[in-house]
Amino acid sequence: MSSAAGRSVAVVGGGIAGLATAALLSADGYDVEVFEQRPTVGGRAGSWESGGFRFDTGPSWYLMPEVFDHFFRLLGTSSQEQLDLHVLDPAYRVFYEGAPGAGRPPHLDVRADTATNLAAFEEIETGAGSRLTAYLRTSAEAYDVALEHFLYTNFTRPLALASPAVVRRLPQLLPLLTTSLESFVGKRFSDVRLRQVLGYPAVFLGSSPDRAPSLYHLMSALDLTGGVMYPQGGFTTLIDAVAGLATGRGATIRTDATVVGLTTEGSGRRGRRARVTGLRWRDADGQVHAHRADLVVGAGDLHHLETRLLPTDLQTYPQSYWDKRSSGPGAVLVLLGVRGGLPELPHHSLFFTHDWHANFDAIFGGRVPTPASAYVCKPSATDPSVAPEGDENLFVLVPMPADPGLGRGGVDGKGDPRIEAVADAAIAQIGEWAGVPDLAGRVVVRRTIGPGDFAADLSAWQGGMLGPGHTLRQSAMFRSGNRSKKVDGLYYAGSSTIPGIGLPMCLISAELVLKHLRGDASTGPTPVPL
Structure with a gap:
């Protein structure tokens, strides 16, 4: 030392x-x-405050406790x-483009209980419950190996990585590095909804399911097994x-x-x-x-x-x-103070477009996706301190190209036109898919943040939201x-x-x-x- x-x-x-x-x-x-x-x-x-609402302007998932x-x-x-940590249940809700219809449920809840999630997968696709059991077992093993051998190292002595535990697992680890997460999931599950639930964690890693190595299926050992928490107060x-x-x-x-x-x-x-x-x-x-x-x-x-x-x-x-090198995605963030309750939305919600290949190709090809998948956080579901009593706090994240040229956001719709157009589309999409047709009319506080803000305020490379x-x-x-x-x-x-x-x-x-x-x-x- x-x-x-x-x-x-x-x-x-x-x-x-x-x-x-x-x-x-x-x-x-x-x-x-x-x-x-x-x-x-x-x-x-x-953090940002306005009109009695307080918004986190960045990370909102407490994983890897x-x-x-x-x-x-x-x-x-x-x-x-x-910290005053609360376990979220449901951990998150997934809304799908085009649901309900053709026998499709309006949404899928991922719960804090693993057995409930296994049953939900099985109900959507016969045999998916047992396949998810095997999937979560390998994801937990990969997570443990990563914590013990790959995350806390400076890679200054490569031979130190060749521990017996790592060498013993090489036959399993090497294919995980050379196969995409999308391919790995696709070989095990057929229903597009289940594939999206298991593939979307790649976005939180600044990638996409077809670009991220399948080693990152380890993320499912967290959110599908009761690992999503929230620190009270934000x-x-x-x-x-x-x-x-x-x-x-x-x-x-x-x-x-x-x-x-x-x-x-x-x-x-x-x-x-x-x-x-x-x-x-x-x-x-x-x-x-x-x-x-x-x-x-x-x-x-x-x-x-x-x-x-x-x-x-x-x-x-x-x-x-x-x-x-390639940047992770940029984003348009939309901070909304909403009058009245929104029981249709839990703490975390994901809104998935049906053709998300087109969505990701647009993001990483420098184009604004239409329609766009989105993530919505409603911390007021858990934390009364972030909104006036009876009202709701929404944080909306729409992945975009990492391009400061898309513009900067603003307050009350005064951001650059392309940023505000993305925000308008996201609000309309959330209202339609979640069954809240009057959502736009109930917004009393609004602020947008765009890739230009990430570049100017955080010196972020290419205006990326993550790195x-x-x-x-x-x-x-x-x-x-x-x-x-x-x-x-x-x-x-x-x-x-x-x-x-x-x-x-x-x-x-x-x-x-x-x-x-x-x-x-x-x-x-x-x-x-x-």
């Missing part, structure tokens, strides 16, 4: 990864300062102490908890602090390595300041840090690298690394780097920085507590 005493760390970005990095490194003895360009911390996990539990235990606390309570743990251990958090460049000594030319010496940042008044640090952790968008904050000769991932998608060449050891190859003392955390997209992955990415600094090349989680 390297000595942390007296060593200073500057963290670029106050999202979940930056705050988690600050908490872990502060607890390990480093002097940490976080620089966040926005007025508040949280990054993609933001073991990762959160481990992170909090590292810091001597627990998820139970920090995901801002998670951000507040992690920020509080960071400051409680001595970290300083600066907001309205935009990092405009990293400072280094030495040169990256001719194979020589430079060393980071700190950064320059601009305050809310436009004044630029210098900050010296022994180490820097870039916990925001990796493309922005590498191509905008470093000179060309010190970039590990220059623009030519990104030109060969680089989890295709095979952008997963595990093939994903962007988390340590500069040209600048000593420069590390990375967040969804752009290993292990990937999502709140749990960002927490792990913070721990991977800690493991680098400790010289820990193990493939499993750090022993608790620190």
Whole structure:
């Protein structure tokens, strides 16, 4: 373990990864300062209030609870102490284009009870219950292997991955890497509705069922077995908890602090390595300041840090690298305050178009899909604090191409026309499919957020809502690394780097920085507590 005493760390970005990095490194003895360009911390996990409604503006699924539990235990606390978690039942509801009709039910509920889900699959397709049992068994095995051997590693010692447990499972693991999730599901289930339920988790990984490796069927070990929870008060309570743990251990958090460049000594030319010496940042008044640090952790968008904050000769991932990579989807977010109740919608709902090949081809081909699949969160189903009594809070996410040119959103329909048109179509679709014909007329608060906002406010590469998608060449050891190859003392955390997209992955990415600094090349989680 390297000595942390007296060593200073500057963290670029106050999202979940930056705050988690600050908490872990502060607890390990480093002097940490976080620089966040926005007025508040949280990054993609933001919050907005209007008219008595409070909206989470980013993540809304609490999955992989073991990762959160481990992170909090590292810091001597627990998820139970920090968060008021509620299990959702149903976990989510799926609405299908064209239902009801031809004997099709209006929707499918995925419940917190596995046996109920098996019965629901069997009712739709004879034999699907037993096939789902086998599917969930292999997904649980893949999830356990990933947690134990592939998520908590920096891949600095490849031979460390060749544990007996991994070698024994290679005959099962290798086909999962070379087969798409869509193909894997399609060989086991015929009904399009069941295929969509099992394939859609690829979207939350910034990909699509035909682009994501079937290894990611491990996600079904979470949402189909009672693993969907919600932190009462919204995901801002998670951000507040992690920020509080960071400051409680001595970290300083600066907001309205935009990092405009990293400072280094030495040169990256001719194979020589430079060393980071700190950064320059601009305050809310436009004044630029210098900050010296022994180490820097870039916990925001990796493309922005590498191509905008470093000179060309010190970039590990220059623009030519990104030109060969693929972003996850962009999105139009629609925040709606609705008068009256919406019993037709549970906490989470998915609206699937029948021809979702066309939907995904449009998204990843740079076209706005019509019609579009959508995700709807109604946190007021669980949390009375997010809406006035008797009213509802809706968060609508419509996957779109990652293209800032689609425009920016706005309040009360004042966003760019293409963004507002997507929002109008989504509201109409939800009203029609869920049986709420007067939905549009009951909206009293409305705000839209588009790919242009992700690019401008979060410095997101290509305006993506998540980060680089989890295709095979952008997963595990093939994903962007988390340590500069040209600048000593420069590390990375967040969804752009290993292990990937999502709140749990960002927490792990913070721990991977800690493991680098400790010289820990193990493939499993750090022993608790620190």
